Amino acid sequence: MAQDGKPTFVGSQQEVELAERVFDLMLMQGRFYSADAPIRQSLEQLTQFFYEQGLHADRQQLMALLDTALTRNSQVFYRDEQDGAVYFTTTKKGSYTPHVQARPTRMPQITGRHIAGAAAPRPPAAPTKKPEFIRRETVISPQVASSLSSAQAALPPIQETPVITIKDMPARVAVAAPPTPAKPKPAPQIVTPQGATINMSKSPAEIFAKHGDFFSELVRERLLADGRFVSFGDQWLLAEQLPTITKGELRQVREFIETSGGPETDETLCINIFNKSPDADPIFRFALNYHLAAEKRVFEFVGTARQNLWWITGTASPRILRAPLKPAEIGQDLKYLEDEPPVTRLPNNRWVHVLTFYEWENGILPYSNEAKLLLPPPYLKEQKVAELRFEAPQFETSAYVELHYPAGNRGGWIEGLAEILAVFVSGAKLIIARVPDKPDTFSITYEPTPVEERTVLLYDARRQRFVFQPLPLNYQVDEAFLLERGRYGGLKDVRRLDESSRRKGDAVIIFAFEKVGTKVTREDKTVYRARLEDLLPIINIEKPFSKTSLLRFFSTHPHYQKDETEEGYYIYIPD
Amino acid sequence: MPEQATVEQSDIEEMIRMLKEKNAPLPLETLVEAYIARLKERVTAATEAAENS
Numbered sequence: 001m002a003q004d005g006k007p008t009f010v011g012s013q014q015e016v017e018l019a020e021r022v023f024d025l026m027l028m029q030g031r032f033y034s035a036d037a038p039i040r041q042s043l044e045q046l047t048q049f050f051y052e053q054g055l056h057a058d059r060q061q062l063m064a065l066l067d068t069a070l071t072r073n074s075q076v077f078y079r080d081e082q083d084g085a086v087y088f089t090t091t092k093k094g095s096y097t098p099h100v101q102a103r104p105t106r107m108p109q110i111t112g113r114h115i116a117g118a119a120a121p122r123p124p125a126a127p128t129k130k131p132e133f134i135r136r137e138t139v140i141s142p143q144v145a146s147s148l149s150s151a152q153a154a155l156p157p158i159q160e161t162p163v164i165t166i167k168d169m170p171a172r173v174a175v176a177a178p179p180t181p182a183k184p185k186p187a188p189q190i191v192t193p194q195g196a197t198i199n200m201s202k203s204p205a206e207i208f209a210k211h212g213d214f215f216s217e218l219v220r221e222r223l224l225a226d227g228r229f230v231s232f233g234d235q236w237l238l239a240e241q242l243p244t245i246t247k248g249e250l251r252q253v254r255e256f257i258e259t260s261g262g263p264e265t266d267e268t269l270c271i272n273i274f275n276k277s278p279d280a281d282p283i284f285r286f287a288l289n290y291h292l293a294a295e296k297r298v299f300e301f302v303g304t305a306r307q308n309l310w311w312i313t314g315t316a317s318p319r320i321l322r323a324p325l326k327p328a329e330i331g332q333d334l335k336y337l338e339d340e341p342p343v344t345r346l347p348n349n350r351w352v353h354v355l356t357f358y359e360w361e362n363g364i365l366p367y368s369n370e371a372k373l374l375l376p377p378p379y380l381k382e383q384k385v386a387e388l389r390f391e392a393p394q395f396e397t398s399a400y401v402e403l404h405y406p407a408g409n410r411g412g413w414i415e416g417l418a419e420i421l422a423v424f425v426s427g428a429k430l431i432i433a434r435v436p437d438k439p440d441t442f443s444i445t446y447e448p449t450p451v452e453e454r455t456v457l458l459y460d461a462r463r464q465r466f467v468f469q470p471l472p473l474n475y476q477v478d479e480a481f482l483l484e485r486g487r488y489g490g491l492k493d494v495r496r497l498d499e500s501s502r503r504k505g506d507a508v509i510i511f512a513f514e515k516v517g518t519k520v521t522r523e524d525k526t527v528y529r530a531r532l533e534d535l536l537p538i539i540n541i542e543k544p545f546s547k548t549s550l551l552r553f554f555s556t557h558p559h560y561q562k563d564e565t566e567e568g569y570y571i572y573i574p575d
Numbered sequence: 576m577p578e579q580a581t582v583e584q585s586d587i588e589e590m591i592r593m594l595k596e597k598n599a600p601l602p603l604e605t606l607v608e609a610y611i612a613r614l615k616e617r618v619t620a621a622t623e624a625a626e627n628s
Contacts, residue, residue, distance in 0.1 A: 186622055186625075186626060187622070188615065188618040188619040188621070188622040189577035189578075189618065189622075190577050190578050190579065190580045190614065190618055191577045191578070191579060191580070192580060193579075193580075197577055198580070200611075200614065200615045200618045200619065201619075204608045204609075204611040204612040204615060205608060207611050207615070208604070208607060208608050208611055212604070212607065214580075215580070215607050215610065215611055216603055216604070216607050218580060218582060219582060219603065219606060219607045219610050220603060222582040222587065223587075223590070223603075223606070226587060228591065229590075231603075232600075234602050234603045234604070235600040235601070235602055235603075236590075236594070236600060236601055236602075236603060236606060237594060237599075237600045237601075238591060238594045238595065241594070241595075241598070282599040282600060283598070283599060283600065286599075286600040
């Protein structure tokens with residue numbers, strides 16, 4: 001038993017980590033149990049729980065990994081099988097030995113009722129009745145799942161591993177009596193300035209894996225304060241090792257980037273300007289990045305942790321197909337994204353996004369909380385933009401895009417997608433994922449469906465009016481966001497709001513109420529009444545709003561009220 | 576009483592030695608892991624000393 005109260009686990013790093021997680025889970029479920037009361041879980045339920053937490057993409061592989069990890073730690077987890085199902089049992093003290101009984105009986109399942117502290121049921125009288133199926137949610141209680149999910153979210157999903165075959169599985173260990181505990185030695189510990197205690201008995205790699213953020217910040221601050229060190233991103237070098245790059249050479253770099261017409265990698269700059277191999281001379285590569293980063297007025301870093309890309313400060317990259325709206329306007333429009341509910345994981349590492357009219361028209365996607373889980377975070381402090389590549393394999397097209405990071409009072413977005421998004425309409429369900437083996441490259445795909453003609457809203461710029469046009473759609477759509485004539489016929493031949501009104505949330509929402517709502521009389525006043533679901537797509541023509549942000553807006557503007565007579569309806573009371 | 580986590584001058588000297596020996600930039604993670612290894616040695620020695628006293 002380790003000093004922190006946890007048993008010591010054995011196996012590969014992955015197996016130790018898995019066993020620790022399962023033990024933590026079972027501890028939480030049995031937290032009101034006595035120290036030696038059995039806490040039991042089926043392998044099936046454990047697999048389902050960790051699968052839903054996104055620990056592994058393949059459920060079968062995850063089950064095999066769990067079985068191997070827990071079986072290898074038989075000193076902690078007692079394994080048994082019943083009716084073909086595998087169960088693991090442990091106790092809060094970290095070991096379990098089954099009582100010898102005259103005949104096998106079933107161990108009670110862990111249920112929400114048990115967790116609440118109620119007495120365990122008596123074993124059924126013979127003949128043993130088959131237990132009723134228990135809903136998974138009650139086996140791993142929502143409270144436990146909720147409290148664990150935040151901790152799970154912080155942990156990276158386990159990488160794909162080869163399929164474990166039976167011959168790879170270690171032999172099942174016969175149930176042995178728990179090892180006699182030796183008198184525990186006090187574990188080496190340190191305390192953080194915040195008062196947290198860190199157990200230092202594990203390997204440096206394991207300590208780093210668990211407390212890397214704390215130690216990294218501690219060391220980083222110390223190095224930053226010491227003039228003998230210099231850094232670029234997370235790379236560090238001695239200042240005395242740093243080669244000089246002259247003003248003339250920096251001018252050459254600038255001219256090279258300007259001539260190339262788009263951001264360039266440090267690798268290209270090293271080879272083409274300095275005739276140096278970046279791999280053979282990593283100090284020079286570091287020095288180039290360090291000096292370019294120091295010249296903030298001239299060079300702008302637009303790369304990621306995977307590649308160092310440089311562009312000219314204050315210049316729009318011509319590779320990017322620009323949105324009709326200015327960056328400042330888009331950033332303002334999307335500021336609500338920073339107040340959206342957090343997202344802890346992306347199922348299958350895919351970001352599924354329903355396109356809005358605003359996004360379609362501007363050729364952008366929002367840097368939502370889902371997008372943050374998929375796209376690279378800023379590599380340098382105060383980095384504003386990263387250049388990425390998006391591919392649409394179903395159309396055999398691709399585009400350079402700019403990921404604008406949130407800053408100050410602005411939200412973030414991905415700009416330059418007009419060519420790819422042009423083939424879709426508001427309501428299209430897009431699937432965005434990483435392209436394997438291509439750094440900073442992402443794909444936009446769709447789930448194909450049989451072609452169906454739908455009459456949807458478009459804007460005729462020549463006539464300056466909204467029009468409806470039949471289009472053959474062959475991709476999945478979210479019907480709620482499809483601007484179809486049947487729901488939004490009131491927009492036919494309607495002019496857009498003028499430029500200044502389009503920037504105001506209030507004007508856009510009132511416009512939506514007037515076009516999609518119905519006039520009713522409330523307390524002798526004529527008001528507009530509309531369903532939230534019908535308002536959202538039409539509001540999102542001119543100004544992006546999520547359901548959450550729209551409800552927040554309603555709550556701060558008294559002329560919008562919830563219609564208490566019917567769920568989902570809101571009213572607008574004109575002045 | 577557990578020790579406080581501090582970066583000693585000797586830890587910094589060790590990082591300088593590592594960078595000179597490598598003669599290339601090092602990621603922060605490498606420097607931090609080396610620091611953790613040294614800190615662990617110190618804390619373990621201090622714990623044992625306290626136990627024996």
